[in-house]
Amino acid sequence: MSASPRTLTVLGSTGSIGVSTLDVVARYPERYRIHALTGATQLDRLFEQAQAFRPRFVVVLDEASAEQLATRLKAAGSQTEVLCGEAALEQVAAAPEVCTVMAAIVGAAGMKPTLAAARAGKRVLLANKETLVLAGRLFMDEVKASGAELLPIDSEHNAIFQVLPRAHREHPYAQGLRESGVKRILLTASGGPFRTRALDTFAAITPAEAVKHPNWSMGRKISVDSASMMNKGLEVIEARWLFNAQPDEISVVVHPQSIVHSMVEYADGSVLAQMGSPDMRTPIAYGMAYPERIDPGVKPLDLFSVGRLDFEAPDLARFPCLRLAFEALAAGGAATAVLNAANEVAVAAFLDGRLSFPGIAALSEAVLEQVSGLPAGDLESLLQADGAAREAARAWLARGERAC
Ligand code: NAD
Ligand code: MG
Incomplete structure (x- = not known):
């Protein structure tokens, strides 16, 4: 050391x-x-x-x-x-x-x-x-x-970082993922607290229910994002930039136990995963000590008590926010900045009791449609897009389009 x-x-x-x-x-x-x-x-x-x-x-x-x-x-x-x-x-x-x-x-x-x-x-x-x-x-x-x-x-990206080839993770822009022998990134998602809840009860979801994540203890905003799966959408965008990945090289895999923190599939068919107890001190300690490893006091993973690991495809009808993130990524320009700002206003309104849970996706989609085609050139233009999206989101709320 x-x-x-x-x-x-x-x-x-x-x-x-x-x-x-x-x-x-x-x-x-x-x-x-x-x-x-x-x-x-x-x-x-x-x-x-x-x-x-x-x-x-x-x-x-x-x-x-x-x-x-x-x-x-x-x-x-x-x-x-x-x-x-x-x-x-x-x-x-x-x-x-x-x-x-x-x-x-x-x-x-x-x-x-x-x-x-x-x-x-x-x-x-x-x-x-x-x-x-x-x-x-x-x-x-x-x-x-x-x-x-x-x-x-972020636990998923930390996991991906850990199982990528060292040259690619340290210099992701030297070459594409494919040239590094990687076929795709498998980004795991717990599915949050509403993975199996009856869809026709989503309008009744309360902030207290939404911030209660089954596996992770986190701040209020990211907990709501996890419940809507906007968090996974934001993480797809995050992975695109961190690892120089094209959107079609990123797949979301629902894994309710949150033990596999994400995976990388290589050209030869190997799939490497990083696993561990769901405790953010593992990725934090990894980042702090890299490339060494230190013990951050995390409970060891007991596979026998976990018992089984399940994997499912994400349900985009149940979680439209995930679809919106892929759409914003495909639209390019400042679209992801617009989505991020709209979501921040929507989540704050939901936590204040001014917007229903399905309203988060409805507001975000409406703002993404309305504030479109803006460039991402420099910081100034990104901040302008952020501001325009917040204004459009507040106007949407003021019009009272809350129930969906
Ligand atoms: P949190 O709400 O618990 O803490 C946020 C921190 O930011 C607090 O210190 C708060 O005082 C500060 N803050 C809030 N608004 C601010 C402002 N306008 N200006 C300056 N400081 C401000 O959030 P968190 O759960 O710790 O998440 C922090 C970040 O990490 C988020 O971007 C989240 O997406 C990400 N993240 C969190 C987790 C997790 O397990 N909590 C996991 C992955 C990623
Ligand atoms: Mg995460």
């Missing part, structure tokens, strides 16, 4: 991935040191994290929160400095003393600081899949130009 500790910034440290990351860090104090922690809400948790990990900086969104947190930290004798705003997030992601950035802010809000980390040539541990959905080509171009080291944290 390296002599001096690796310095980390954890963007979104108060969230589900952030907390799991700090759990791994706490097990290896000699290996990792925290430069900065960031959070939008949950100031109490951020305060406790700052006390435990003594970062140089913590970053919050607004001045009022910054003042409040700074006063508390000072009173507790802490040396940690409190910053606020988007520019501060980018600053702590790109700081010269930082080696590794965990990108674990949820949603499009995570894109700019993640991009800043890539531009600065960091090891980027990418949990924030929305960055690739919103700005896939641009982000990968930045990674290539800076020589940043990109390690996927």
Whole structure:
């Protein structure tokens, strides 16, 4: 192992991935040191994290929160400095003393600081899949130009990364998947909590039911995305960019036990899978220690208690969001950015009780149709597409088209 500790910034440290990351860090104090922690809400948790990990900086969104947190930290004798705003997030992601950035802010809000980390040539541990959905080509171009080291944290993509040929996973743009001997990527999906629920009861689904994932404990937005299978759609787009895969080289396989985290099928007929207990500390530790392996405290996989592994084809009639993601990918340009933004507005409205569960797909489809043909050229045009989609989504909600 390296002599001096690796310095980390954890963007979104108060969230589900952030907390799991700090759990791994706490097990290896000699290996990792925290430069900065960031959070939008949950100031109490951020305060406790700052006390435990003594970062140089913590970053919050607004001045009022910054003042409040700074006063508390000072009173507790802490040396940690409190910053606020988007520019501060980018600053702590790109700081010269930082080696590794965990990108674990949820949603499009995570894109700019993640991009800043890539531009600065960091090891980027990418949990924030929305960055690739919103700005896939641009982000990968930045990674290539800076020589940043990109390690996927999303469990499926981490699994795929682990079983791809090393040359391809580290330099996916040197050649296509086919030239690397790979026939296709098999992206597994649990099917979420509504895989077998009667379709005619979908309009009655409550936020509490939707955030209750059968296998994984996650933040609220990704839990709803998993229930609608929009999450798998976003992951198809994520895989397209991470692995230089064409859309027809990615297949979704429903696997309710979430033990096989994904697979790669090779030209010779071999199918390599990565398996493990459903615990995000495995992919997080993999990214943190790569290419070494460390023990993150995950419960060992007990195949005898798992008993069986099932596989099914996805049901696109039940889960139209998955179809929409393939359609957005095929449409090209800024379509995936539009889909991502529409979905974010829809999920927030669903969690607030302003939209039915089937309304998430209905709203996303309507916005994708309405805000079409926009280019993905540069950051500015992507942010414009994101803004136009959010506006169209809010207008759709205001028209009261909620029941579907
Ligand atoms: P979460 O909601 O638990 O945490 C989100 C974090 O982002 C929090 O620290 C929050 O304060 C911060 N945040 C929210 N809005 C922000 C804003 N506008 N500006 C700055 N910070 C903001 O989410 P999570 O489940 O930890 O997911 C984080 C990311 O990782 C998501 O992109 C998700 O898709 C991805 N991911 C999560 C899991 C999982 O198991 N939780 C698995 C795979 C991928
Ligand atoms: Mg995933």
